Amino acid sequence: MNIAHIFLIDLSPIWLTLKLAGITTFILLLVGLPAAWWLSKGRSFFKIIIEAVITMPLVLPPSVLGFYLLLAFSPQNGFGKWLQNTFDVQLVFSFEGLVLASVIYSMPFMIGPVKSALQQLPVSLSQASYTLGKSKWQTFVKVLLPNIKPSLLTATVLTFAHTLGEFGVVLMIGGNIPNTTRVASIAVYDAVEQMDYASAGNYSLILLCITFVMVSSVFIYNRYQAKSPLE
Amino acid sequence: MINIISPIKIKLCITVICLFAMLHASAQTVKVAAAANLQTVIIALQKDFKMRTGIDIEPVSGSSGKLVAQISNGAPYDVFLSADMDFPEKLYKDGSATDKPEVYALGSLIICSNKQLAFNNWQQLLQSKSVKKIAIANPAIAPYGKAAEEALTKAGILHKIKSKAVYGESISQVNTYITTGVVEVGFTTQSLVKETQPLYWKAIDTKMYAPIQQGIVLLTHAKDNIQAQKFYQYILSPVAKRIFKQYGYKTL
Numbered sequence: 001m002n003i004a005h006i007f008l009i010d011l012s013p014i015w016l017t018l019k020l021a022g023i024t025t026f027i028l029l030l031v032g033l034p035a036a037w038w039l040s041k042g043r044s045f046f047k048i049i050i051e052a053v054i055t056m057p058l059v060l061p062p063s064v065l066g067f068y069l070l071l072a073f074s075p076q077n078g079f080g081k082w083l084q085n086t087f088d089v090q091l092v093f094s095f096e097g098l099v100l101a102s103v104i105y106s107m108p109f110m111i112g113p114v115k116s117a118l119q120q121l122p123v124s125l126s127q128a129s130y131t132l133g134k135s136k137w138q139t140f141v142k143v144l145l146p147n148i149k150p151s152l153l154t155a156t157v158l159t160f161a162h163t164l165g166e167f168g169v170v171l172m173i174g175g176n177i178p179n180t181t182r183v184a185s186i187a188v189y190d191a192v193e194q195m196d197y198a199s200a201g202n203y204s205l206i207l208l209c210i211t212f213v214m215v216s217s218v219f220i221y222n223r224y225q226a227k228s229p230l231e
Numbered sequence: 232m233i234n235i236i237s238p239i240k241i242k243l244c245i246t247v248i249c250l251f252a253m254l255h256a257s258a259q260t261v262k263v264a265a266a267a268n269l270q271t272v273i274i275a276l277q278k279d280f281k282m283r284t285g286i287d288i289e290p291v292s293g294s295s296g297k298l299v300a301q302i303s304n305g306a307p308y309d310v311f312l313s314a315d316m317d318f319p320e321k322l323y324k325d326g327s328a329t330d331k332p333e334v335y336a337l338g339s340l341i342i343c344s345n346k347q348l349a350f351n352n353w354q355q356l357l358q359s360k361s362v363k364k365i366a367i368a369n370p371a372i373a374p375y376g377k378a379a380e381e382a383l384t385k386a387g388i389l390h391k392i393k394s395k396a397v398y399g400e401s402i403s404q405v406n407t408y409i410t411t412g413v414v415e416v417g418f419t420t421q422s423l424v425k426e427t428q429p430l431y432w433k434a435i436d437t438k439m440y441a442p443i444q445q446g447i448v449l450l451t452h453a454k455d456n457i458q459a460q461k462f463y464q465y466i467l468s469p470v471a472k473r474i475f476k477q478y479g480y481k482t483l
Contacts, residue, residue, distance in 0.1 A: 075363070076345075076412035092413045093364055093397045175397030175408075176369060193296045193372045193400070195303070 009202045012179050013187035017207075020095070020183060021163035024102040025110075028159050031103070032110035037140055039111065040118035051115075058108040062168025069101055069173050093175035098183070101173060102163045109158040117151035118144060150222045157218045161211055261288040261459045262307060264298040266314035266445065267368075267401035268338060268375055268420040271427075272478040273312075279474060280465055286458045294401035296372030302327055302450060309453035310463050312445065314338065314402075315374035319448040329454060332446030335466050336480040339421040340378045340440055343432040345412050350433035354386045357416065362395065366408040366417030369398045374443055376402075379418035382439040421479030445480075 039051055057065060071077055073092035075084040083089045091097035121144060129139040145152060167185040174181035176190065184203050191200035265273045273290045281287060291298075291308065299318045302308055303325060311328070312335065313319045319332035342353050349356050357365060368376030376398070383389040399405035402419055409417040410427060424430050447466055453459035465471055472482040 070407075070411060070413060074411050074413040080413075090363060171400065175364075175366075176400065177397055189400075190369070190371075193294060193300055193369075195296070195300050 009199050010187075013182050013184045013203065014206055016095075016179060016182065017164055017184040020098055020102060020166075021160045023099055024106055024163045025156060025160045027099070027103050028106060028110040029156065032107060032155075032159075033114060033145070034140075036111045036114035037118060037144070040115045051111075054111055055108045057105050058112075062105070062166070063172060065101070065105060066169040066172030069097075069104075069169065073097055073173060092173055093177060093181060095180050097173055098170060098181055101169045102166055105166055105169055106159045106162045109162045110155050113151045113155040113158070114148065117148035121147055153221060154218055157214050161214055164207065164211060261286060261453075261456065261462050262309050263288050263290045263462065264302065264306070264308040264311045265290050265292045266295045266298070266312055267292050267373070267403040268314050268422060268445075269312055270403055270406075270422075271425060272422050272475060272480070275474050275478070276466070276471060279470070280462060283470075284458075284461060284465075286461065288462055292403065294369070294372045295374060297401070307452055308450055309456055309459035310447065310466075311450055312447050312466065313374075314443065314445055315377075316444050316446040319446040322448055322450070326451065328448035328450055330449060332448045333467055334444045334483055335447045335471070336445045336475040336482055338375065338378075338443030338445055339437075339479050339481065340375060340382065340418060340435045340443065341421045341424065341432045341479075342416055342435060343409050343419050343423065343430055344416045345410060345430055346415070347431045348416065350431065353416075353433065353435075354388055357383075357392050357395070358388060362415040364397050364408075364414040365392060365395045366399055366405040366414040366419075367396050368402045368405050368418070369400055373399070373401055374445075375405075375418065375420055378440040378443050379435075381441060382418075382435050385439050425478050 035054070039047055039054075070092065072079045073083075073090075074080045075090055075092075080091065083091060089096070091100060125143060125147065126139050129143045130136075134142070165185065166183070167189070170181065170183055170186055171189070174183070174186060176182050176186055182190075184207055188200050188203045188207075191197070191203065263273070269290075270292050273292065277288050277290060293301075295314045295318045298306075298308075298311060299313075299322060302311060302322060311319060311322065313332070316332055316334070319328060322328040323331055342350055344350075348361075356362060367379045370376040370380045380389060383392065397408065397414060399408060399417075405417045405419050406423050406427070408414045409419060409423075409430070418435070421432075421434060424432050447463065449460060449463045453463075475482055
């Protein structure tokens, strides 16, 4: 197998996967960072329950999540029916559905590292900022976040990489539609089933390279920050 | 003194458990790789075969393509019941099967939904606005998907409905999509409607697709397994054919 050969295959599943991972990471940066900040302050019972729910996709089999999403998105049941009737939106077998599923599925990878990094910052840091007249939001964006850069980077990259690796959920709610829900991991599975080992090998090699470059660059960057890369 | 379980006792327990596990693994069973469309009928066949011979079979179901990929890579199955003739033929040519494939049943393609729809003119129904998604098994690996695509091509509407199509990795995923109602309609096997209720369906005219000849082969893994050979002969017997008929298959 040579490099030229790789570019002869249909690259649309790769682009689709990168698009899905990119959008998911972006949404999780918007949603996950404030959530992590909120979770990092105080340990009320309510917060612990919320945190448990957010962390669950980490240990839950993807098929369980896929099964529930399939039922929830079905245009014949509650939530799916409401979406269908109100907005004429059908999430099952759609790219938007995959984005929502990925956001849920990858959420712990964004919130977990950021939350623990925020908890390790000294309280005096934000207190000093408040004393100097900065608002809560300004303190968060300009003081706290710059202080946890390595964890922020780790969280972002892991979220992206974890979405690249998503398989079980997509298999259950995707429907293998080219350019819409046929992501790279599904394309590999599909090619193996068709005994098209050349395509399966090409897709796998591309995914392997992307993941290796991403994860190792985080580790290299964080090495100079004198922190554990998984923090 | 409280009775503490000593490490030696634990070790003994583990050894005994391991021995039993090994004994169990070495007992001869018949591992049957069955195409996904057989999911319901294989249970009936399993029971009937057990009743007649006392032999247990272990069915494993999946799309024919997936099972063939597994068998070619050394999966320890004894008998393979495919949804077509090409996949078992390939196994025979590769030397993974002992004989040429034999037809054990002819599959019937149906259009199916969990709602009552105007199936009589399904060509028009599929193009109507009320149908948003149509489930088809992946035509590259599932013979029922291939048959569905043939029927759609013959009806001249394949390109028109292509944007509504969602592809199941096997006929059983299509069945899931139909029964949970995430698609309005799907193309599947008639054996689905024998045990799953309530479903609404109509058989697709057999002139619309090439006959789904389903072939069986005895795999080389079973060459010393007399029980597997018995099961192979059973599937081709009139008794098994009667059961296939009850589940909507046709037999030769």
